[in-house]
Amino acid sequence: MKCELCPRRCAVDRDKETGRCGVTTDVKIARAALHMWEEPPISGERGSGTVFFSGCPLGCVYCQNADISGGRAGKTVTVDRLTEIMLELEEKGAHNINLVTPTHYVHAIIPAVKAAREKGLSLPIVYNTSGYEREGIIEALAGTVDVYLTDFRYISPDIAERYSGARDYPDVALDAIRAMVRTAGQPVFDEDGMMQKGVIVRQLVLPGYTEEAMAITDLLYREFGDSVYFSIMSQFTPTEHLDREKYPELCRTVTEEEYDRVAEHAADIGITQGFLQEGEAADDSFIPPFDLEGV
Numbered sequence: 001m002k003c004e005l006c007p008r009r010c011a012v013d014r015d016k017e018t019g020r021c022g023v024t025t026d027v028k029i030a031r032a033a034l035h036m037w038e039e040p041p042i043s044g045e046r047g048s049g050t051v052f053f054s055g056c057p058l059g060c061v062y063c064q065n066a067d068i069s070g071g072r073a074g075k076t077v078t079v080d081r082l083t084e085i086m087l088e089l090e091e092k093g094a095h096n097i098n099l100v101t102p103t104h105y106v107h108a109i110i111p112a113v114k115a116a117r118e119k120g121l122s123l124p125i126v127y128n129t130s131g132y133e134r135e136g137i138i139e140a141l142a143g144t145v146d147v148y149l150t151d152f153r154y155i156s157p158d159i160a161e162r163y164s165g166a167r168d169y170p171d172v173a174l175d176a177i178r179a180m181v182r183t184a185g186q187p188v189f190d191e192d193g194m195m196q197k198g199v200i201v202r203q204l205v206l207p208g209y210t211e212e213a214m215a216i217t218d219l220l221y222r223e224f225g226d227s228v229y230f231s232i233m234s235q236f237t238p239t240e241h242l243d244r245e246k247y248p249e250l251c252r253t254v255t256e257e258e259y260d261r262v263a264e265h266a267a268d269i270g271i272t273q274g275f276l277q278e279g280e281a282a283d284d285s286f287i288p289p290f291d292l293e294g295v
């Protein structure tokens with residue numbers, strides 16, 4: 001498969017080699033289990049049926065899941081097994097199927113979801129992404145994906161380049177989110193408050209970057225208003241994989257003052273549909289063990 005699934009457009013033959021995402025065509029999964037740490041309308045009381053895929057096209061220097069994004073952790077599975085995993089998660093009581101870092105496996109996800117639905121899967125499919133997506137691929141996912149849980153990480157090309165080697169991130173991610181809103185539509189919840197359709201945009205506040213974070217909030221609210229939900233996250237943690245000499249500014253968590261400033265700004269500009277992270281979010285406990293559970 002000559003791969004152009006993501007904006008990197010490596011055009012390598014992933015049947016034979018790996019591109020920037022670090023994995024071949026074969027689907028590799030590090031964990032498939034109920035997960036309680038997403039936003040309330042995604043995790044609910046029983047948990048989100050979360051499938052953690054290995055590899056990542058964006059590759060941020062501060063990645064919070066570096067063991068899997070680097071393609072190290074995980075086990076190769078067939079499309080049939082991916083279908084079974086989705087059905088097993090529904091049996092375990094999951095509120096939805098939550099595909100984490102799915103971009104580079106869209107070729108397998110579309111047939112796996114189709115087969116799972118034919119076998120009775122009734123849960124919404126959540127596409128949990130960095131936001132670095134091709135608009136045309138998001139359009140191709142119409143009818144497969146119900147809910148987008150997407151990051152919007154940078155508004156400044158220089159910062160996007162420094163931390164993710166993706167100067168085009170701001171424009172590309174904005175176009176992708178426009179396509180998500182077009183195809184998933186306005187937010188819809190069931191009687192228990194669980195999201196069935198719609199878009200949640202996440203902002204991971206980076207230490208020292210409150211101005212960037214507030215500019216992102218301004219842009220997104222101006223662009224999408226109440227068509228999306230906002231999730232402002234405080235959980236940034238400098239992990240052991242961070243190059244501390246090269247990125248000394250990222251060697252700390254976000255202070256309460258920094259986070260409150262961003263959250264208050266969101267409220268000041270009129271955002272009412274959103275989620276804040278309270279308490280000790282910057283804790284390794286948010287990072288699950290990638291131990292092949294459920295794979």
Ligand code: SF4
Binds near residue numbers: 014022056104
């Ligand atoms: S999915 Fe991987 S191989 Fe394909 S274009 Fe993106 S980074 Fe390159």
